[in-house]
Structures are given as structure tokens and as C-alpha cells.
Amino acid sequence: MTEDAVEVFNLSKRYISRKRKGLLRSESLVVEALKGITFNVRHGEVVGLIGPNGAGKTTTIKIISTLLYPDSGEARVEGFDVVKEASKVRRRIGVMLSVEKGFYGKLTGRENLIYFGSLYGLSGSELLRRVDHMIELVGLKELEAEDKLYEEYSTGMKARLSLARALLKDPPVLLLDEPTLGLDPASARKVRDLVKTLASKEGKAVIYTTHNMFEAELVCDRILLINKGLIVASGTSEELKNKVSDIRTMIVQVRKGVGDLNAFLSRLSEVAVSNASVEYIDDDLVEVRFNVKPSEEVLDRTIKTITVSGLFMNSFKLVEPTLEDVFIYFTRGGPA
Amino acid sequence: MNILALIKSEMLLVYGELLRRKQSLLIYALYPYLMTFFIVFIGSSVGSLESFEVRIGVNPLAYLMTASFSLFVILGIVDDVLWSPIYDDNIGTLPYVISSPTPWFLRFLIIPIPRLVIAVVLGFTSVVPLFTYLEGLTGLTISLVVMVLAALAGLLLSTFAVLLVCSISMMVGESWRLLNIVRPAIMIMLGVYYPRFMMPLTVQVLSYTLPSSHVIDLIMRTLVSGWLPELTMAVSLLGVGTALAVMYGPPSYRASKSLEFKKLREGVKT
């Protein structure tokens, strides 16, 4: 197939909601969730939508899944318009929107899959065969969970069932919104491996959202960094890191409780090109991490700032940025 | 689209929910009895059972059991159709229902079918034993007819008319509170406990627009006559009911489309 599996062109969406001011008073509030995003996904490719909370990832997925009308712009799945040809699109997508909800509690996992399978147009022995295959594939069988009521499922079981439903009718396009949320490391790896295999071996096009940068780097062939409804950067994780090749991440470890950490953080804005993140390493060490454009002057000023704030420096490192640093650079205090 | 597969899985869902909630199963079976005894209890404080029989010409227990049974069958079906959008929204299944290739409208139409089986089962625990006890073979025959008619009444009403009501009320405000107004209104207008000729004129006119009210009418006439309904009357009442039910088809399709449109404008909740 030559055409892209998913094409999104200049998509925008604003939500009209209400700002509550007490129980009775409210005023209308316009949230611009998407401000014109454009991208495409090819068959066999996993594209990651990465961005902070409220960036517009779920909104994008909902529009492509025919669950939300865009205000303007277009989205197509295998050439079919998500608004005008919704029923054709619906035959081609598998959707996973939230790991914790979306099934009938009084039915078992298997029965739930049978139910949704028939809504998806499967029937008879093919339906049962697909259901069994999916139960096996997502590892519900090894947990012996397929014949338990859904209301008795653990989060991980629910997530697996949700993925099983998305894959049930073997759709060419998968739309997965945070599929590994709440999963243990082994289960999350299983989901990642499965998604990668489905894309590379079966040519499925996948849109994948996650807040885990490590995961994004592992699963996604291409990453779209999205912030406040706009795509701010895109490329493979290597390309993204190269985009910030003039940037280094500075990691400063200081003694806890010595000097004025807050003063240091507020002075940092003079040298850093992104907000700093602070992490407490152990009982007496604090790690401050921020991006800089390295130069002698910047190094000098950073050291001075540390001294002026009365901090006791334990170690000082300048490293290549990770994907997470790139993310922070582009989404908070970055070039925008 | 395999309609049979859809019906089968809807049955799985309904019977799963019902059979796996033991208390609701018990309430289901006891409901017609509870209603009957409750009304008999209240009724006998204002008038005697004998005078009821003299004035209406039917054994009051049989009359009330039939009324309770019919009401329960109809409301059971009506409720499930009315509730389904709110229910699916709350438990988060709605996005998967809407993003499936099966039209939402079609799924609405399938909802009543598994409930018909429940209606028949319920008939065998309520009207059938009571009528057979009271009148032997005649009673058995009448009760079987009543059972089929009640199921039909539920189906005729829900198929399009309730879907229309449902879609419109969902557009006005998506809340079960609204259904709490819609539901008793349907209950009264059906004329189950409250005969149509006693209603105020406007309510009476509205009552005529409900497809099932004509079938209820037929059920009550059957009871009063004490034997199977006369054929011409049966055909004409069923005919009117069915014709009305069909007339609700196009507007209810359009209303369900508008409901879907509204949902997609706001975004289906996940």
C-alpha cells in the first residue's frame, strides 16, 4: 500500500467547558486542546505521541477513533475521512483508551471479548478462535484470568484485556492511549514487545502515547513531541536528541540542608534554558538537573550561583541530554 | 454485520448481569406478587375484594397480577433501553460501542430481545400458576395469551418509541433524574393499573400514541371477557399498536443519529 495508514492535517479542536465559581456561578471557558497539528503514520510504523498532561494526546486519539469531531482540519485512516466515512474507519481501527475501564463487570474477560467481538463484526467459530488467540497473546491465560469476572480483575489484567479487545479483529491501525499505565515492569515489557512485533511483522500502523520516555525510546520508530496542542518537535529519538545538540544537561549534586536551595533555583533561570528538576537522591544528597548551552561563561556563572547560594557541591557533571531532557527542553521553558 | 451474533452476545450480557446478581433475580421473580399483594392490601382498606369483582367482573388477584406482570415486562425492557446510554457512559464502554462498526441504532434495537425471554420466564412464575389455580385449563390458556401479549407490548413500545423518547431526553439533559420523570409518565399512560377511560383527556390522547397501550387494552379486555379475545378486535388493536410502533421508526432513527452527533461534538467520555 502506498498511502499512509493515518494522515492528520491541520487538526484543531477547542472544548467549550465551564469554569465553576462556586455552586451556582460559572463562566464559559474555552480550552484550545489542538491548535492545528499535522502528521502521518505509515504501515509498520509505531509513532509515539509524547507530551505533558493536557497537551492534547487523548484528544488526537479520540478524533482519529471517530469519537470526537474536530473543529477544522482533517484526519484519514487508510484514506477514509474520520468524520464523513466514520463507519469505514471503524472497521479499520483497534482502540484502547483507558486501561482501567470499559468492560462489563458481571461478565468474565472471555465473555467481554465475545461481546465486543460481535459488535466488531466477528461471529461463530471465527469469533471464538480470535478470542482464544487474544487471551493467549496478551497473557491472560498464563494469569488464569480469562474466566474470572471483570470486576475481580487487577489493573494489569484489565489493561491486558483492553489490549486484547483492540487487537481482536486484527485491525490494520492501532490507537493506544497509555497502554502500559499501571502495569508492572514485566507486563509493560510484554505489551511493548507485542506492539513492536505487530508493527514490524504484521505491518500495523500504531499510534502510541506514553509518559515513560524510556518506553517511548524503545517502542516508537518516530516520536511527536506535543505541547499545548502543537507539535513542537518530531523525529526518531536520536534525531530529537540531535536537535538539541548544542544543549547539554547539567547535573549538580549538593548536600541537603546546606545553603539556600530555593535561591539557587530561582537564580538558575539566568543560565539554564529549561526549568530545573530536583530530585532527592538519599538522606543527604539533592540532585538538580537542568539544560544549558554550554560555554565557559555559563559554567562560570553556574559555579558562582552555587557558591553565592551557600550550597555545598558534591559533584558536577555535564552529560548528553536524554530523551527526557529533550522533552523538558521542548515542553517547559524551551524555545517556545 | 451478523445480527444473530449480536443478539447472542446481548443475551450473554443480560443473563450474565441478571443471573450473577442473585438478589436482583429474586426481586424479579417476586415483583408481580409483591405489587399485587401491596395493592390488594391498600385496596381492601377502602373497598372489599368482592365489590371489585362485581364491578369489574374479574377476580381482583388475577387482574392485579396481570397488571403487575405486564407493567414489569414493559418497564424492564423500556428501562434497559432508556438507561443504556447512561450506563455505557458511566462504566466507560460507550467509546468502544460507538467506535465499533455496528451502528448504535442497531444495538438499541437488539436490547429488548433477550428481555423477552425473561418476560416469558417471569410469566411462568406469576400469571400462569395463578390463573391455572383459579380457573384450571381455561386459566392456563388465558395466561399464556396474556404472557405473549405483554411481551409483545414491551417490544412494540421499546423498539422505536422508547428510543425516540430516550434520544430526546438525552439531548435535553443526560441524567437519570430526567428518566425518573419519563418513566412514571409512561407507566401511567400505558393504562395498566389505571384504565384509559378514567384519564383526563390530554393524558388519554397521549396514551393512544403509545403503541403498547393498545396491547394492554387488549389484555384487559381479554381478562374481562374471561376467554380468548375476539379475533377482529385482537387484530385491530394489535394492528394499531404495530402501525404506531412502525411510525416511530424514522423519527427515532433520526433522533438517535442526533444523539450520536451531540456525543461526538462533545467527545465521548473515556
Ligand SMILES: Nc1ncnc2c1ncn2[C@@H]1O[C@H](COP(=O)(O)OP(=O)(O)OP(=O)(O)O)[C@@H](O)[C@H]1O
Ligand atoms: N470533554 C472535555 N471538555 C473540556 N475540556 C476538555 C475535555 N477533554 C479534554 N479537555 C481539555 O483539553 C486539553 C487536552 O486534553 P487531553 O485529554 O487531550 O490531554 P492529554 O495530552 O491526553 O493529557 P494526559 O497526559 O493528562 O492524558 C486539556 O486542557 C483538557 O482539560
Ligand SMILES: [Mg+2]
Ligand atoms: Mg490523555
